[in-house]
Amino acid sequence: DKIGLYKYRRNKIGIVFQQYNLISYLTGLENIELAMTETDNAIPKNQYALLEKFGIVKSKADRLVTKLSGGEQQRVAIARAIASNVDLIFADEPTGNLDTATEQEIIKIFRMLTEEFGKTVIVVTHSNVVSELSDHRVVLNEGQLKDIQ
Incomplete structure (x- = not known):
């Protein structure tokens, strides 16, 4: 309430999308700088x-x-999400x-974000591999959240 929803989102939250949502006519560096x-x-x-x-090396x-490959684009998207020095990162698939x-x-990389950068990362995923490597898991089943860890 003190700073407003827009300013809170802009300064506190980064988002990593499944489809990357990078600006296609910009370079990886320019996508970061824009954020x-x-x-x-x-x-x-x-x-x-x-x-x-x-x-992602300079070249x-x-x-x-x-x-860039899909994996490289996702790395740029993750770097973009933390480039503005936010505390919380939401990652959708x-x-x-x-x-x-x-x-x-x-x-x-997500582990590094939490351990080296002190960020909180919340991941929504269907991947059991990603889920099982999380510190805390919550499953949505038939509209109900179940804490399983």
């Missing part, structure tokens, strides 16, 4: 270093996102379009 313009938070000084932390960061090996890499 950084929409916050009041202190932001990282070296966007290339942020992308590299997620496995790939400077490519149009449409020229973040591995739904990825192969098993890339799914494992994305799970490691």
